[in-house]
Amino acid sequence: MELPHLQTLFEKYNDQGLEIVAVEAMHDTERATKFIEKTGLTYTLLEDHEEDGIVGNLFDVHSFPTSYLIDREGRVMYFHLGFEEGDEKEIEEQIKTLL
Amino acid sequence: MHRWKTVFFVAIAAALLIGCGTQPQQSVEDAFGEFREAIREIETPEEKTALCEEFLTQFPESEHTRSLAGAVAYYRGEAMKDPAGAVEFLDGLLAKVEDPEMRFGVQMAQFPLAEEIGQAKDLEGIVTELEVHRALTFSENLAVGEMAAGHELWSLAETRAVAASALATADAYRSEYPDTELSEGEVIAKADNRSVMAATNRGWALAHLDREAEALEVFEVAAPLSQSNYLGVPSTELFAYWGRTTLDQGDAERALELLGPTAVLGDNDKAFDAYREAYVAVHEDGSGFDDFLWSARQDLAKVVDDFELPDYEGALNHLGDARGKVVFLSFWFPT
Numbered sequence: 001m002e003l004p005h006l007q008t009l010f011e012k013y014n015d016q017g018l019e020i021v022a023v024e025a026m027h028d029t030e031r032a033t034k035f036i037e038k039t040g041l042t043y044t045l046l047e048d049h050e051e052d053g054i055v056g057n058l059f060d061v062h063s064f065p066t067s068y069l070i071d072r073e074g075r076v077m078y079f080h081l082g083f084e085e086g087d088e089k090e091i092e093e094q095i096k097t098l099l
Numbered sequence: 100m101h102r103w104k105t106v107f108f109v110a111i112a113a114a115l116l117i118g119c120g121t122q123p124q125q126s127v128e129d130a131f132g133e134f135r136e137a138i139r140e141i142e143t144p145e146e147k148t149a150l151c152e153e154f155l156t157q158f159p160e161s162e163h164t165r166s167l168a169g170a171v172a173y174y175r176g177e178a179m180k181d182p183a184g185a186v187e188f189l190d191g192l193l194a195k196v197e198d199p200e201m202r203f204g205v206q207m208a209q210f211p212l213a214e215e216i217g218q219a220k221d222l223e224g225i226v227t228e229l230e231v232h233r234a235l236t237f238s239e240n241l242a243v244g245e246m247a248a249g250h251e252l253w254s255l256a257e258t259r260a261v262a263a264s265a266l267a268t269a270d271a272y273r274s275e276y277p278d279t280e281l282s283e284g285e286v287i288a289k290a291d292n293r294s295v296m297a298a299t300n301r302g303w304a305l306a307h308l309d310r311e312a313e314a315l316e317v318f319e320v321a322a323p324l325s326q327s328n329y330l331g332v333p334s335t336e337l338f339a340y341w342g343r344t345t346l347d348q349g350d351a352e353r354a355l356e357l358l359g360p361t362a363v364l365g366d367n368d369k370a371f372d373a374y375r376e377a378y379v380a381v382h383e384d385g386s387g388f389d390d391f392l393w394s395a396r397q398d399l400a401k402v403v404d405d406f407e408l409p410d411y412e413g414a415l416n417h418l419g420d421a422r423g424k425v426v427f428l429s430f431w432f433p434t
Contacts, residue, residue: 003431019424021416023408026432033411035433046408046416054406055430060329067429068330068403074422075400076330080366091427098425 002065003041005088009095010043016099017072023048025055025064067091071098127161130154144178152188159195165204168192172208182212203229207242214250222247223255235259236275237266237293244300253307260301267293291324292334299337306344314344330401332365339370346373351380363395403428 003022010020020043024032027049036045048055055061059068069078069091078094080087134154138147151170154163168189176185189209196202206225213220226243229235235243244259266275269290273279279286298321305314318341328334342358354377361367362374379385403426405419418426 002429006427006429009427013425017424018427019421020427020429021418021421022429022431024431024433028433029411031433036411044410044416046410048408054408058329058404058406059430061430065429065431067427070403070421070426070428071400072423072425074402074419075397076403077364077396077400078366079328079330079332079364095425095427 002067002083002088003035004039005091006043007039007041009088009092013095013099014043018095018099019044021046023055025049025053025061069094069098127158127163130158131161131163144174148174148179155188155192159192160198160201164192164196164198164201165208168205169208172212176212176215182215185209186213186216186218199229199232203239207246210246211249219250222250222252226259235262237263237271237297238275240266241293241296241300244304248300248304251307253304257301257304257308260297260304264294264297264301267291267297288326292326295321295325295335295337299335299340302344303336303340306340306347311344311348315341315348318344327360330360330364331399332360336361336367336369339367339373342370342377343373346377346380351377355381359395360399363392363399 006020006022010018022041022043023046025048026032029047029049032045032047059066063081065080065083067080068076069080071077077098080091080094131154134150138150141147141150148171151167151174155167155171158164171188172185175188176182186209189205189212193202193205193209196205203225206220206228210220210222210225222243226235229239240259240263244256244263247253247256247259267290269283269286272286272289272293281289298317302314302317302321305311305317318337321337322341325333325335325337338357338359338361342354342361345357346354354373358370358374358377362370365371375385375388378388378391403418405417407415407417409415418428
C-alpha cells in the first residue's frame, strides 16, 4: 500500500517544497476515512465521487494506484502505475530530481 | 510483472466488494452475502484465505468459484507467500469441479503459482479443455497468451495472439459484452485497442521465435491504431517491444525514436533499458545519457490540467494552488 510510504516522503521533503495529493475515487468515503485515520495521513486527501469524475474522465485513470509527479512549473514529468513494496525508493529518486 | 499483479488484485477486490449479478440457488447467495460481510471486517491475508477456502469447500461449484479461486491464489499464494499451499488447495477444488467455465478460471488462477514452485501445469491442455465446449473469447486468448509469454512458451503465446487478433472486431466486442452501453464509436475504439494489444503480443512472440522481420511488420501495421494515455504515452507495450526488436536488429537511431515517450515518461523498465542501450549504441558511450534523458523529458512533458475536488471536510481544493511546488498526485482506492 503506497499511502503510508507517501506520508514518510511528505514528512521528509515537505519543507523543500513537496506536496502530496491523494485522490480517492472508489465512492467509499467510510472505508477511506477509516483508513486515513488509522494510518495518520496528513497530506492533502481528496475524494472524487462523481460518476464521470476527473479521475476517469480527465486523467483517464482506470487502474489503481496510478500516480503522476508534477514539477514546479506544473509539468507532468513521470508516472507510476501500480505499487509494490520497494517502489517507494524509485518514487523518492524521481522526487529528488525535481526538488 | 508488477503491473498484472496490481490489476489482478484490483479485479479481485472489486469482485469481492461488488459481488456478482444473477441469482442461482438462494442458499449459496445467502452464504455469499454472509461471506461478503465477513471479509469486509477482517484485515489479514490469513483470515481472508480461511474465509475464501471455507466458502469454496462448502460450495465448490457456484458462480463465485472463479473469483474466489483467484482470491485464494492471491491471498495464500502471494500475500501469505504459500504458493505450494495454494496449488494444493486449488488441486483439491478442481477434483470437485466439473463445470468447464469454472475449471478454466481455477486453472488459470493456479497456473503461475504452480510454475513458481516448479510443478508446471500444461497451459495448452487447460485451453484445449475449454475449447471442447466453446472457443475462447478475446480476453481469454489475451490472458492465456500473456501467461504463456510470461513463462516463455512463445509458440503458444503466438497462437493465442493470432486467435485474439481475429476477435479484435467491434462485432466480437459486442458479443463478449452484449449489455454494453458504449456508443458505436467507443466500441470501434475498443476494437482498435484490442487489435493493438493482440499485435503487440504477437510481434513480441515472433521476435522470440527468431521471426524478427515478421515481428517488425506486425508492429508497424498496428502502430497507427495505437492509443495514448493522459501523458501521451502509448497505452500498450507496442512501442517498447518494437523499439527493443529494432535495437536488436541493429537500428539504434530508429529504436530511440520508437522508444521515446514510453521510456522517458513511462513507468516501463523494459523500454527504459532499451532506450539507454540505444543511446549508448548511437553515441558510443553513455556519459551524456542523464542530460539527454532530462531534455527529452522536458520536451515531452505536458502541463497538468487544473481541477478542484473536496477534501473529507467538504472544503474545495484546487490543484493549481500548489503551482510552484513539486506535487506527487496519486489516485488510489481503499482496500
